[in-house]
Amino acid sequence: MVGIGPGGPLDRTPRAEKAILESQVVVGYKRYLDLIGDLIQQQELISSGMTKETDRCLEAVRKAGEGFTVSLISSGDSGVYGMAGLALELANREKQSFPIEIVPGITAAGALAARLGAPLMLDFACISLSDLLVPWDMIRKRLEAVAAADLVTALYNPRSKKRTEQLDEAAAIFRRYRKGSTPVGIGTSVGTKDERIVIADLDTFLDFEITMRSIVIIGNTSSRLLDGWFVTPRGYKV
Known part of the structure; x- marks a missing residue:
């Protein structure tokens, strides 16, 4: 399971590149395979679109079970909203036994944080706003909890064409606990040629374009712009 970072080749680790180059089969979402096109030589490619994660992981498990060296690609880190957990579950279900290596990658939140400055210097939380796998009521409880606990929060999957209200509700929750001037960073397609970085605040960040390729980082009550x-x-004395 290989995490390729946020997208650009400069944010890939040598370990990830080595794993892909040494593989006989590379499996992943089509867009992610496009991002590693420079590493594709003679490998067999297996790709599919969004919502086909189980199919991709199952194919990777089966290929590995047949004796092939397989790289299953995730963006960011494969263990953070990636394919590692699902692949391990499927390997167990299919009673497949073969060597497994999980190759970490730079997370989307970490990549955006580096572009914004240092918003994650203290305790923080990551929450996905996608309710495809987790009920919205549970996501709402988590948002309330982290907002009340004054945690800096990175929001993954903040908005899509079909999901437009969840981010609005998340913003309303944080406004109950934090000032409207609280810094908010938005990163879209971080690390690629299409990268867009915006620093706004809790009162205005919804005015900017936010998509499924965006990450939103909401500061805590001590976050500021310097x-x-x-x-x-x-908390160091400065």
């Missing part, structure tokens, strides 16, 4: 950088102080 010379244009989004910083959450850790």
Whole structure:
């Protein structure tokens, strides 16, 4: 299971590149395979679209069970909203036994944080707003909990063409606990040629374009802007 980072080749690890180059089969979402096109030589490629994650993982497990060296690709880190967990579950279900290596990658939240400044310097949480696998009522409870606990929060899958209200509700929850001037960073397609970075605040960030390829980082009550950088102080005396 290989995490390729947020997208650009500069954010891939040598370990991830080595794993892909040494594989006989590479399995992944088509867009992710496009991002590693420079690493594809003679490998067999298996790709599919969104919502086909189970099919991709099952095919990877079966190929590995047949004795092939397989790279199952995730963006970011394969263990953070990626394919690692699902692949391990399927390997167990299919009673397949073969060597497994999980290759970490730079997470989307970490990549965006580096572009914004240092917003994750203190305790933080990551929450996906996608309710395809987790009921919205549960997501709402988690949002309430992290907002009340004053955690910096990275929102994954914030908005899609079909899901437009969840981000609005999340913003309303955070506004009950934090000032409207709280810094909010938005990163879309971070690390690629289409990258867009915006620093706004809790009152205005919904005015900017936010898509499924975006990550939103909401600061805590001590987060601030310093010379244009989004910083959450850790508490050192300065």
